[in-house]
Amino acid sequence: MQVSKKTYTVQEATRKLEHYCAYQERCHQEVRKKLEGMHMIPEAIDVIIVHLLEHNFLNEERFAKTFVSGKFKIKNWGRRRLTYELKKKDVVKVNINQALREIGNEEYIEVFNGLAEKKANSIKETDKFKKRKKLINYLLYKGWESHLVYEKANEIIP
Incomplete structure (x- = not known):
């Protein structure tokens, strides 16, 4: 028995990812992985990511600030752990430093x-x-x- 993979049009995938990003702040890496998991081709992935960025569903600076604030307040992580975890998510250094400056x-x-x-x-x-x-x-x-x-x-x- 062949199990068929669900396929998505670019429009369907875009709507799905808009909800995914609206529900919780996401970094580019998470969005890319989600789209790859949906079996989208690289060209479609790029088109969707650009759309999400243009419509402010995806904002890495905002993600970094939210991530730092949450992990610092809830899990009591220090700056070194916060930096390490954000680097693992391929967040750029400028956004990491900007987010860390939010902590007095x-x-x-x-x-x-x-x-x-x-x-x-x-x-x-x-x-x-x-x-x-x-x-x-x-x-x-x-x-x-x-x-x-x-x-x-x-x-x-x-």
Whole structure:
């Protein structure tokens, strides 16, 4: 039995992608993958992406700002992790830097300190070296800058 793949006209695919982009901010890479998954030919993909850009359904600068804001506020990611994740999505450096500037330094340090304190209190380790190591690994994984992490770890767990 042959399973037929659903095919789309450029108009159908464009409508589908307009909804896809309107529902949630997307980066160019996500849109391209979605269109490839719909078995669209490269020429059609380019036409649709241009349409989405022209009609403001797709805006990478807006995507980067939304991504940074969400991951920073909800997941408490630091600048290094945010940069890494956006680079993985092929977002250009200008948009990454623009989005990172949206986070105020005061707020950044406040979130970092709160996260570090909360994590330090939750680590059930009696050996202070192991406890400090666990805290450092956690904060580095979250993408916080190493100078902040080591300074804070030594301050919280002397």
